[in-house]
Amino acid sequence: GAGVSQSPSNKVTEKGKDVELRCDPISGHTALYWYRQRLGQGLEFLIYFQGNSAPDKSGLPSDRFSAERTGGSVSTLTIQRTQQEDSAVYLCASSLEASGATGELFFGEGSRLTVL
Amino acid sequence: AQSVTQPDIHITVSEGASLELRCNYSYGATPYLFWYVQSPGQGLQLLLKYFSGDTLVQGIKGFEAEFKRSQSSFNLRKPSVHWSDAAEYFCAVGAPGGSYIPTFGRGTSLIVHP
Numbered sequence: 001g002a003g004v005s006q007s008p009s010n011k012v013t014e015k016g017k018d019v020e021l022r023c024d025p026i027s028g029h030t031a032l033y034w035y036r037q038r039l040g041q042g043l044e045f046l047i048y049f050q051g052n053s054a055p056d057k058s059g060l061p062s063d064r065f066s067a068e069r070t071g072g073s074v075s076t077l078t079i080q081r082t083q084q085e086d087s088a089v090y091l092c093a094s095s096l097e098a099s100g101a102t103g104e105l106f107f108g109e110g111s112r113l114t115v116l
Numbered sequence: 117a118q119s120v121t122q123p124d125i126h127i128t129v130s131e132g133a134s135l136e137l138r139c140n141y142s143y144g145a146t147p148y149l150f151w152y153v154q155s156p157g158q159g160l161q162l163l164l165k166y167f168s169g170d171t172l173v174q175g176i177k178g179f180e181a182e183f184k185r186s187q188s189s190f191n192l193r194k195p196s197v198h199w200s201d202a203a204e205y206f207c208a209v210g211a212p213g214g215s216y217i218p219t220f221g222r223g224t225s226l227i228v229h230p
Contacts, residue, residue: 004159031216042122042206042222043160048215056215091159095216103148103167103210105218107159 002026004108006092012114013082021077021111025094032075033093033105034067043091049075082115089113118143118209122221129197130229137192137224139207148210149190150218151181155203163205166190177201202228 005024013019025032034046045059049069060066064082069075079086089112093105119142129135141147148167152160164175171183181192190207204225210218 033217035220040125043220045217045219048217050215056217093160103150103165103216103218104162105160107152107161109157109159 004092004094004106006090006108006111008111009109010112010114012116014116015084016081018078018080019082019113021079021090021092021113023075023077023092023094023108025073025075025092026096026106027073029094029096029106030072031095031097032069033095034075034077035091035093037089037091037110039088046077046090079113082113084115087113087115118147118211118219120207120209120219120221122205122207122224124224125222126225126227128227128229131199132196135192135194135197135201135226137205137207137226139190139192139221140188141190141207141209142188143209143211145212146185148212148218149181149183150208150210151175151179151190151192152206152208152220153177153203154206154223160206163192197226197228199228199230202226 007022030051032049035043047067048056064080067077089110091110093107121140150165151163154160166173166183204223206223207221208218
């Protein structure tokens with residue numbers, strides 16, 4: 001596709017359930033980011049993938065959060081045993097280079113997660 | 117580590133009026149600076165960016181921003197606001213080199229009155 005694609009666009013789940021959010025980056029982009037946007041808040045960095053390097057997981061808020069990126073392309077963010085404070089919009093972004101030479105991140109429309 | 121402050125949570129302007137959104141950053145050297153816009157239900161779109169050189173940068177949709185090193189600021193401006201500019205605006209800072217993970221401000225919500 002032409003842009004970053006995320007699915008599902010909306011997800012409502014019950015507290016304690018596991019959820020998976022998917023991100024399909026722009027073809028050829030080596031860097032992939034996950035950010036979380038809580039209501040009325042800025043973007044909170046979660047995790048960063050660059051090529052075949054080990055991901056930077058420094059932003060993951062707890063061990064209930066994990067992410068993987070298969071084949072250097074599609075990424076899945078998994079939240080186990082969801083809590084109400086996990087309710088947020090989860091944004092995925094990709095970038096052509098990680099060095100910052102261009103610096104621009106291309107964002108998907110986000111996955112809105114609501115935990116009841 | 118870098119950080120970004122957007123001191124205004126909401127800004128209300130009348131259509132046709134001028135606009136300035138404030139952004140202050142903290143970083144030891146000259147960072148990469150960005151402004152993104154998020155319209156309702158959409159992802160973030162890049163408005164403009166500063167890497168080096170001319171401190172006044174032009175972006176899309178008639179926006180511009182000025183990098184002021186002495187004030188650690190990168191304020192966004194537009195001379196005449198249109199109703200379609202109503203959106204959430206995010207300032208971001210990136211540190212050149214190494215793991216490139218931009219830090220975003222909390223955003224400023226722009227409300228445009230007819």
